[in-house]
Amino acid sequence: MNSDFSILRRRFLQAGAAFAAASFLPTGISRAAGVDERRLTIAPGRASLLGKDKPESDVWTYDGVVPGPLLRVRQGQPVRILVENRLDEDTTVHWHGIRLPNDMDGVPGLTQPPIRPGETFTYEFTPPDAGTFWYHPHANSLEQLGRGLAGVLIVDEIDPVAVDRDLLWVLRDWRVTLEGQIASGFGNMMEAGMSGRVGNIVTLNGAVPGDQPVRAGERVRLRLVNVSLARIMGLRFEGHDPLVVAIDGQPCEPHRPEDGRLLLGPAMRIDLMIDMTGVPGGRYRVTDDFYKGLEYELLVLAYSDEAPLRTTFPEPIALPLNPLPEPDLSAPDRHDLTLEGGMMSRMKEAGGMGRGMMQGMGGMMGMGQALWSINGTSMTGDGHADMPPLMSLARGKTHLITMRNLTAWWHPMHLHGFSFRVLTRNGAEAPYSQWADTVLMAPEDTVEVAFVADNPGDWMLHCHVTDHQMAGLMTVLRVANAGQEK
Numbered sequence: 001m002n003s004d005f006s007i008l009r010r011r012f013l014q015a016g017a018a019f020a021a022a023s024f025l026p027t028g029i030s031r032a033a034g035v036d037e038r039r040l041t042i043a044p045g046r047a048s049l050l051g052k053d054k055p056e057s058d059v060w061t062y063d064g065v066v067p068g069p070l071l072r073v074r075q076g077q078p079v080r081i082l083v084e085n086r087l088d089e090d091t092t093v094h095w096h097g098i099r100l101p102n103d104m105d106g107v108p109g110l111t112q113p114p115i116r117p118g119e120t121f122t123y124e125f126t127p128p129d130a131g132t133f134w135y136h137p138h139a140n141s142l143e144q145l146g147r148g149l150a151g152v153l154i155v156d157e158i159d160p161v162a163v164d165r166d167l168l169w170v171l172r173d174w175r176v177t178l179e180g181q182i183a184s185g186f187g188n189m190m191e192a193g194m195s196g197r198v199g200n201i202v203t204l205n206g207a208v209p210g211d212q213p214v215r216a217g218e219r220v221r222l223r224l225v226n227v228s229l230a231r232i233m234g235l236r237f238e239g240h241d242p243l244v245v246a247i248d249g250q251p252c253e254p255h256r257p258e259d260g261r262l263l264l265g266p267a268m269r270i271d272l273m274i275d276m277t278g279v280p281g282g283r284y285r286v287t288d289d290f291y292k293g294l295e296y297e298l299l300v301l302a303y304s305d306e307a308p309l310r311t312t313f314p315e316p317i318a319l320p321l322n323p324l325p326e327p328d329l330s331a332p333d334r335h336d337l338t339l340e341g342g343m344m345s346r347m348k349e350a351g352g353m354g355r356g357m358m359q360g361m362g363g364m365m366g367m368g369q370a371l372w373s374i375n376g377t378s379m380t381g382d383g384h385a386d387m388p389p390l391m392s393l394a395r396g397k398t399h400l401i402t403m404r405n406l407t408a409w410w411h412p413m414h415l416h417g418f419s420f421r422v423l424t425r426n427g428a429e430a431p432y433s434q435w436a437d438t439v440l441m442a443p444e445d446t447v448e449v450a451f452v453a454d455n456p457g458d459w460m461l462h463c464h465v466t467d468h469q470m471a472g473l474m475t476v477l478r479v480a481n482a483g484q485e486k
């Protein structure tokens, strides 16, 4: 596989000529040996979410910008990130999708003390996997994420991947008032029992999406990251045939998305290879049609008038695989996780309420109010001490988890600390050898995932629709050495 890959790459390099060669060098990598040290300051700031001539919004930021600065690090190189909290409340940073030591995972109370106002916390880890990851708080998540705290962490492959350009689209929505301020009302019960806090404007890399300039004949690696609180996206690329090459940072068999639509739930990432097969001067729409009746145009791929960079494209390339432990499916430990609760839109139960949906609809969520459950238990909020694990998983073993969504809502279910192999969905084998850290479950879906529990500690598993997480769709799995289960 490796030698095939380098042959492909050589061929591609010859075809791509000078233009390509210049852009292959990843930027922002410290060449110095040893630890790659960074700083992040968390503080209030302002952002132009509505566009140039519109009022700015008060937001919360990493280093003064939304999204936070792109952290670009190198696979296998240790990084140290000093995080200073200049908010008036506690926070933490969670490195979503990175396989790291448990005490670097950023869950307050569970894996570290919260970072108090004025304090600095040092995160240190060596990313084993190349790919597209992200970072966000795990304290008062609904509000901290809702006010803007999110950034992308790219781990670059050791050998650069043969593309002409590496593009990043950080997608998210916001709920803003007419004056352009972030709407308050975090933790609305009605929303928490339904689709969550879906916003009213969508930004790309923190701004109103404009044209995306492209050139005919170029091959682009496009990294899509959805950092919304609750919005699910269904993206289509008019006139183009994007190839999915990685899901949640982990390479998969390159494939075209089903029905030409890319489903991207909160916290999910997809890396695409797109060959720019349009004509010079052409304009092609990228649309999101996930919510029926609320379809919109995200942006336009706007071709320059330049002559095509090439007219025939080399064969599609797969990304080099990451060193993930392969689950041994001959005799896995099996576990079931059953998701219940929320409002029932399908009126399956008398009264239209699901189990777990109790009282006081329409108001604000009290602290620790449970509307959802996993195996009948509801962990609420977003990380605190005394979260007893739902189950203990023997370290080093393969675990096969069957997740059943008995609710009428979609849930992007996320496990900290591991990437899991997605085995089946509703009984059918999941194609393209996909790994994920966040699997999007449609209403009534059953999904089987498997992973090797090689990393000890207490790890969160929760829905990444933040309102759902806060309202009980969360639990903790413990990975312990034999004899240390308790």
Ligand code: C2O
Pocket: 094, 096, 136, 138, 267, 414, 416, 460, 462, 464
């Ligand atoms: Cu992005 Cu607890 O996760």
Ligand code: CU
Pocket: 094, 095, 096, 097, 414, 415, 416, 417
């Ligand atoms: Cu995570």
Ligand code: CU
Pocket: 410, 411, 412, 463, 464, 465, 468, 469, 473
């Ligand atoms: Cu959910």
